[in-house]
Amino acid sequence: MHKSNDDCIFCKIINKQIPSDVIYEDDDVLVIKDINPKAPVHYLIIPKEHIININDLKESHAPVVWKMMKVVQKLASELKGAPSFNLVINNGKEAGQLVSHMHWHFLAGKNLGF
């Protein structure tokens, strides 16, 4: 069992108390479709452990962070067309992080460059 938070919507999704469209799952990482997509492809890459955000990361999280990055590579390799994508992290409330459980937005099929 991973460290979970009873009040966290992503922990509830991870524990299958709330349904979601699962794209990928292993022991440590879950990828779901974002409920409010901002691009033709919009996935959320979520560690199963309740890590709040990057500020909360410790060296012991290195394996799961690397695993998440390998999942990014896998998702990119499975895209139709070019393996191009935007990886967005809203880190902290003032930067637009609404859910206090670390997640990476994987977006593709629309040029979001800035």
Ligand code: 5GP
């Ligand atoms: P944040 O603003 O925290 O970076 O992103 C939270 C994201 O989670 C938003 O893009 C929002 O659409 C998505 N989201 C919020 N609640 C749910 C839910 O219950 N299911 C799914 N699949 N996505 C959600």
Ligand code: ZN
């Ligand atoms: Zn959580």
